[in-house]
Amino acid sequence: MSEKEIPYKIYLREDEIPKTWYNVRADMKNKPAPLIHPGTHKPLSAEEMEPIFCRELCEQELDNDTRFIPIPEEIQDFYKMYRPSPVVRAYCLEKKLDTPAHIYYKFEGNNTSGSHKLNSAIAQAYYAKKQGLKGVTTETGAGQWGTALSMACAYFGLDCKVFMVKVSYEQKPFRREVMRTYGASVTPSPSETTEVGRKILEEFPGTTGSLGCAISEAVEVATHTEGYRYVLGSVLNQVLLHQSVIGVEAKTALDDYGVVPDIIIGCAGGGSNLGGLISPFMGEKLRGEKDYEIIAVEPASCPSFTRGKFTYDFCDTGHVTPLAKMYTLGSEFIPSANHAGGLRFHGMSPVLSQLYDEGYMKAVTAEQTDVFKAATEFARVEGILPAPESSHAIKAAIDEALKCKETGESKNILFGLTGTGYFDMVAYQKFNDGQMEDHIPTDSELEAGFKNIPDTSDVQF
Amino acid sequence: MSEKEIPYKIYLREDEIPKTWYNVRADMKNKPAPLIHPGTHKPLSAEEMEPIFCRELCEQELDNDTRFIPIPEEIQDFYKMYRPSPVVRAYCLEKKLDTPAHIYYKFEGNNTSGSHKLNSAIAQAYYAKKQGLKGVTTETGAGQWGTALSMACAYFGLDCKVFMVKVSYEQKPFRREVMRTYGASVTPSPSETTEVGRKILEEFPGTTGSLGCAISEAVEVATHTEGYRYVLGSVLNQVLLHQSVIGVEAKTALDDYGVVPDIIIGCAGGGSNLGGLISPFMGEKLRGEKDYEIIAVEPASCPSFTRGKFTYDFCDTGHVTPLAKMYTLGSEFIPSANHAGGLRFHGMSPVLSQLYDEGYMKAVTAEQTDVFKAATEFARVEGILPAPESSHAIKAAIDEALKCKETGESKNILFGLTGTGYFDMVAYQKFNDGQMEDHIPTDSELEAGFKNIPDTSDVQF
Numbered sequence: 052m053s054e055k056e057i058p059y060k061i062y063l064r065e066d067e068i069p070k071t072w073y074n075v076r077a078d079m080k081n082k083p084a085p086l087i088h089p090g091t092h093k094p095l096s097a098e099e100m101e102p103i104f105c106r107e108l109c110e111q112e113l114d115n116d117t118r119f120i121p122i123p124e125e126i127q128d129f130y131k132m133y134r135p136s137p138v139v140r141a142y143c144l145e146k147k148l149d150t151p152a153h154i155y156y157k158f159e160g161n162n163t164s165g166s167h168k169l170n171s172a173i174a175q176a177y178y179a180k181k182q183g184l185k186g187v188t189t190e191t192g193a194g195q196w197g198t199a200l201s202m203a204c205a206y207f208g209l210d211c212k213v214f215m216v217k218v219s220y221e222q223k224p225f226r227r228e229v230m231r232t233y234g235a236s237v238t239p240s241p242s243e244t245t246e247v248g249r250k251i252l253e254e255f256p257g258t259t260g261s262l263g264c265a266i267s268e269a270v271e272v273a274t275h276t277e278g279y280r281y282v283l284g285s286v287l288n289q290v291l292l293h294q295s296v297i298g299v300e301a302k303t304a305l306d307d308y309g310v311v312p313d314i315i316i317g318c319a320g321g322g323s324n325l326g327g328l329i330s331p332f333m334g335e336k337l338r339g340e341k342d343y344e345i346i347a348v349e350p351a352s353c354p355s356f357t358r359g360k361f362t363y364d365f366c367d368t369g370h371v372t373p374l375a376k377m378y379t380l381g382s383e384f385i386p387s388a389n390h391a392g393g394l395r396f397h398g399m400s401p402v403l404s405q406l407y408d409e410g411y412m413k414a415v416t417a418e419q420t421d422v423f424k425a426a427t428e429f430a431r432v433e434g435i436l437p438a439p440e441s442s443h444a445i446k447a448a449i450d451e452a453l454k455c456k457e458t459g460e461s462k463n464i465l466f467g468l469t470g471t472g473y474f475d476m477v478a479y480q481k482f483n484d485g486q487m488e489d490h491i492p493t494d495s496e497l498e499a500g501f502k503n504i505p506d507t508s509d510v511q512f
Numbered sequence: 513m514s515e516k517e518i519p520y521k522i523y524l525r526e527d528e529i530p531k532t533w534y535n536v537r538a539d540m541k542n543k544p545a546p547l548i549h550p551g552t553h554k555p556l557s558a559e560e561m562e563p564i565f566c567r568e569l570c571e572q573e574l575d576n577d578t579r580f581i582p583i584p585e586e587i588q589d590f591y592k593m594y595r596p597s598p599v600v601r602a603y604c605l606e607k608k609l610d611t612p613a614h615i616y617y618k619f620e621g622n623n624t625s626g627s628h629k630l631n632s633a634i635a636q637a638y639y640a641k642k643q644g645l646k647g648v649t650t651e652t653g654a655g656q657w658g659t660a661l662s663m664a665c666a667y668f669g670l671d672c673k674v675f676m677v678k679v680s681y682e683q684k685p686f687r688r689e690v691m692r693t694y695g696a697s698v699t700p701s702p703s704e705t706t707e708v709g710r711k712i713l714e715e716f717p718g719t720t721g722s723l724g725c726a727i728s729e730a731v732e733v734a735t736h737t738e739g740y741r742y743v744l745g746s747v748l749n750q751v752l753l754h755q756s757v758i759g760v761e762a763k764t765a766l767d768d769y770g771v772v773p774d775i776i777i778g779c780a781g782g783g784s785n786l787g788g789l790i791s792p793f794m795g796e797k798l799r800g801e802k803d804y805e806i807i808a809v810e811p812a813s814c815p816s817f818t819r820g821k822f823t824y825d826f827c828d829t830g831h832v833t834p835l836a837k838m839y840t841l842g843s844e845f846i847p848s849a850n851h852a853g854g855l856r857f858h859g860m861s862p863v864l865s866q867l868y869d870e871g872y873m874k875a876v877t878a879e880q881t882d883v884f885k886a887a888t889e890f891a892r893v894e895g896i897l898p899a900p901e902s903s904h905a906i907k908a909a910i911d912e913a914l915k916c917k918e919t920g921e922s923k924n925i926l927f928g929l930t931g932t933g934y935f936d937m938v939a940y941q942k943f944n945d946g947q948m949e950d951h952i953p954t955d956s957e958l959e960a961g962f963k964n965i966p967d968t969s970d971v972q973f
Contacts, residue, residue: 058526059592065519131520132604132895143593143667161622163897163932205892206604225686225937229897231944232888427693431666434593436624436690471624473934476686483692 060137061304068134069303070122073295073330076288076402077118078337081409083288083401084376084512085113087363092510095373103270104289105178105280111289118334120292122174129173129206130296133162138304139468143432145452152455154448155312156468157301157328158435163229164199166438166470167324168284171293172196175282176203185278186210190240190265192219193393193440194226195470196284201233211235212279214242214268218259218388226474240265247271247369261385262396267369285321286366286375286400294327301465302331312343312465314451318443319347319356319414320393322400328467329412336411345412346451347403348443350422351491353386355379355399356407356414358497363507364398374507377404380492381500387490391419391478392439397500417446418489423482425449426472438470439478521598522765529595530764531583534756534791537749537863538579539798542870544749544862545837545973546574548824553971556834564731565750566639566741572750579795581753583635584642590634590667591757594623599765600929604893606913613916615909616773617929618762618789619896624690625660627899627931628785629745632754633657636743637664646739647671651701651726653680654854654901655687656931657745662694672696673740675703675729679720679849687935701726708732708830722846723857728830746782747827747836747861755788762926763792773804773926775912779904780808780817780875781854783861789928790873797872806873807912808864809904811883812952814847816840816860817868817875819958824968825859835968838865841953842961848951852880852939853900858961878907879950884943886910887933899931900939 076082085094100109111120122130141154159167179187186209191197197213204211213235220227220239227237240260241248247267251258258264266283273281284290305312315332317325325347335341349356355378364379366372377398384397399407406412419439426442428449429435437445444466455462472479481487492500537543546555561570572581583591602615620628640648647670652658658674665672674696681688681700688698701721702709708728712719719725727744734742745751766773776793778786786808796802810817816839825840827833839860847856860868867873880900887903889910890896898906909927916923933940942948953961 060526062523065521129895132600163891163895165934202892202895206895224941225934228937228941228944229934232897232940233892430624431663431694434590434624434663434667436693473626473686473690476689479693480685480689483689 055308057140057308059142060139061308062137063135063300063304065131067303068127068130069296069299070127071119072122072292073299073334074114074118074120074292075295075330075333076115078334079405081405082115083405086373086375087510089365089370089374092507102274103281105175105182105184107178108175108289111292112287123177126174126177133169135300136161138301141433144429147432148449148452148456150452150456151459151461152452153461153463154452155305155463155465157297157465158468159297160435160468160471164195164202165473166195166199167294167297167327168196168199169202170296170327171284171290171323172199172203173206174293176200176207176209179280180207180209184209184280186212187280187282188212188269188273189282189284190214190262190269192216192262192395194219194223194474195393197235198226198229200282201230201235204235205233212272213237214240214265216240216260216262216265222477223474240268242268245271247371251369259388261368263368263382266367267371270367270371285323285396286398288402290323291326291400291402294323295330297324297327297467298330298332301328310463313462314344314346314464316346316348316444316447316464316466318394318440318469319349319399319403320440321396321398322403324467324469326400326403333406333411346447347412347414348447349414349416350386350390350394350443351416351418352390352489353380353395354416355397357416360501360504361404361408362504363510364504366398374505375401377401378407379504380497381503383503384500392475394440394443415447417443420487420489422446423479423487435468436472437468438472439475441469444468516769518601518769520603521600522769523598524596524761524765526592528764529588529591530757530760531588532580533583533753534760534795535575535579535581535753536791536794537576539795540866542866543576544866547834547836548971550826550831550835553968563735564742566636566643566645568639569636569750572753573748584638587635587638594630596761597622599762602894605890608893609910609913609917611913611917612920612922613913614922614924615913616766616924616926618758618926619929620758621896621929621932625656625663626934627656627660628755628758628788629657629660630663631757631788632745632751632784633660633664634667635754637661637668637670640741641668641670645670645741647673648741648743649673649730649734650743650745651675651723651730653677653723653856655680655684655935656854658696659687659690661743662691662696665696666694673733674698675701675726677701677721677723677726683938684935701729703729706732708832712830720849722829724829724843727828728832731828731832746784746857747859749863751784752787752861752863755784756791758785758788758928759791759793762789771924774923775805775807775925777807777809777905777908777925777927779855779901779928779930780810780860780864781901782857782859783864785928785930787861787864794867794872807908808873808875809908810875810877811851811855811904812877812879813851813950814841814856815877816858818877821962821965822865822869823965824971825965827859835966836862838862839868840965841958842964844964845961853936855901855904876908878904879952881948881950883907884940884948896929897933898929899933900936902930905929
């Protein structure tokens with residue numbers, strides 16, 4: 052088939068920004084397992100979720116059937132400020148690698164939050180505003196989600212309380228200041244301001260915090276403060292739904308040029324980016340219309356898919372959240388402090404976990420020195436300085452392109468470039484100075500993590 | 513006239529990226545005064561410039577007649593990686609200000625250098641490569657130019673030696689690491705590695721450096737190292753020429769929608785952004801075809817246009833450069849260290865200086881607390897975290913929009929949003945903490961600066 056000449060960047064028109072999100076759960080024969088109550092082990096109803104999450108988001112969380120969910124106009128308007136994001140043809144990287152493969156990436160970093168997180172942040176802030184709430188609480192690790200939520204809350208005039216993992220709070224003061232510039236309050240976690248925080252501090256006096264701790268604190272504040280709810284930037288079904296805007300745009304752009312990706316690659320921490328990117332493609336695959344090779348890339352230091360267990364577990368360290376059925380390393384698993392970016396969450400999206408379990412996608416791991424090597428190679432030819440998280444996908448895309456060089460195949464490779472690395476220069480500096488290393492957990496370290504997974508053998512699904 | 517509905521972002525197609533630069537000097541009846549030799553006070557010939565600058569760049573520096581200068585294909589290819597940049601309609605800011613004015617901004621921050629500087633960096637690196645040079649030297653202050661040049665040199669495989677003003681080198685380690693990631697060597701200036709650096713250190717032992725010092729060092733290394741030339745990110749005619757890509761794109765985009773700007777605003781340090789943005793508009797104005805109100809915004813702490821002298825002066829502290837006729841505060845003028853961004857250069861582009869002197873544009877100043885207030889207001893509604901430099905233009909655009917609110921006029925305001933502020937969070941933090949202040953030079957401080965301007969009363973033009 053003769054292709055239209057493909058530009059460096061395929062931009063959709065503003066009127067081509069999706070008007071509906073794509074809910075891949077509608078295409079799944081085996082739906083993702085529901086969240087369950089940690090005491091009763093019964094599926095959480097919308098009513099039980101509502102003290103934690105905004106009303107309409109609870110509905111989205113539970114809706115396994117509606118394939119196209121309309122994007123409210125107010126959210127569409129906000130999307131217009133930074134979307135559509137381009138699909139970029141990596142001509143310069145292809146040339147550098149001397150590969151017959153065609154490499155494309157969907158670039159989500161061209162907004163001030165620096166990542167795709169804004170796609171869901173604005174949706175969650177919108178529903179909170181619509182419900183008449185005063186504000187929202189959340190946690191942030193590397194800081195991309197917190198920044199995105201601060202921006203979204205500033206836009207709608209909502210208060211925003213961010214619990215930032217203490218080690219990041221101290222090592223990433225600039226991230227903190229961006230959030231403050233957007234009017235958010237930022238508290239290092241664990242803090243003395245919550246019961247769960249005080250308890251964790253008592254038990255582990257010198258702790259520098261973890262995402263799991265920060266989630267516990269944010270949930271506690273949301274459920275104990277009038278007019279507040281908790282919002283989360285990954286893992287949940289609702290988040291993957293909002294992030295489907297990435298995949299729908301990418302598919303529309305590639306369709307316009309008659310390009311069908313053979314391989315689709317995304318980094319995977321909690322799964323928000325990968326789940327969003329693959330949504331409409333996975334829909335076709337689930338319906339048996341097309342076949343795509345789908346690859347999740349996770350850090351070797353936090354290998355939920357490749358070395359975790361598929362079972363119900365807590366989403367947080369303090370055990371204040373519902374249980375989700377997912378690939379997990381145990382809620383007390385904390386990747387070694389020398390890990391440079393996000394992707395440090397112990398669990399994985401229930402939607403992706405189900406799909407992975409059924410063999411609809413595969414997973415690979417990457418070590419961070421290799422990841423930064425790929426990042427630097429990419430930056431020098433493609434111009435964009437990628438986030439460490441995104442660079443996991445770059446590493447895998449380069450590997451696939453080099454395989455094509457061996458075999459002579461000119462496969463179409465699409466990967467998600469989720470964000471930029473401007474706030475990760477401490478990690479780049481370590482790499483530049485040759486001082487980066489990775490810690491791959493030993494089997495016994497993983498076993499210790501698994502011990503904290505609750506017994507849910509009574510659960511039926 | 514009925515307008516087409518204007519999208520949030522007007523993106524040109526990739527094939528609409530300009531294929532020629534616009535040389536506004538061709539439209540000037542009174543050409544900018546030539547660079548002169550500091551010893552003989554005679555205009556510098558191309559031959560005399562060639563030990564400092566690349567050959568073709570010398571020609572561009574001297575060409576006052578060719579209106580359209582072709583952009584080499586290799587540069588066009590690089591432009592495709594991050595251009596065209598959008599013209600954004602600031603709908604949300606208009607609504608927030610409740611103004612009848614229509615506000616547009618040309619956003620140049622969506623590339624890893626974080627600013628428009630890449631437009632000229634890639635051109636200068638290209639000509640250096642074409643000439644068969646090994647590398648280039650330069651200085652950087654806030655770091656945007658150094659980053660842009662590092663990226664450009666990485667792309668063409670050139671060595672890149674950056675002298676970074678010492679205070680920035682220490683306060684902006686992340687900027688330094690971005691440059692290193694792109695393979696540049698970064699030396700804090702003044703350094704012991706050059707004669708002029710050693711001399712400055714001897715005279716001022718505790719100095720934290722200045723742009724003028726760093727220029728002196730970079731020029732010395734370029735002229736004393738086989739296969740190297742010096743490149744500069746602002747002030748020069750060639751730089752304004754390359755930056756005309758901003759203005760040509762902006763004009764094409766606005767023309768597509770029948771929008772004629774009444775007011776065009778840009779921040780002005782050395783003049784690269786403003787000169788580029790206004791080029792084709794100023795061409796029409798000089799030819800008497802259209803009238804535009806053109807406003808340069810400079811920091812109150814470094815008021816070259818509004819309080820400087822229009823005369824020949826050195827471009828650097830060490831007095832190793834040729835003399836340029838420009839608005840200047842004297843080559844030893846250094847704005848107070850508490851100034852937060854770039855725009856700290858003592859002089860101004862000779863092209864803009866000539867146009868300003870003849871009344872084709874006006875200039876205003878802004879104090880930095882007001883600038884950061886405008887920046888924060890803008891960020892919260894438009895989503896983009898602006899660089900302090902760019903925020904000077906935002907401040908003036910808001911002022912003009914508020915004037916329209918008073919008069920009820922719906923003027924079209926276009927301003928240049930030159931870059932993003934990710935590496936300026938120390939300054940934002942000061943503002944967030946209420947600790948930002950500005951130092952406006954007193955008349956006697958300015959008089960002291962003027963004393964260092966050389967006597968060029970013998971010069972005829």
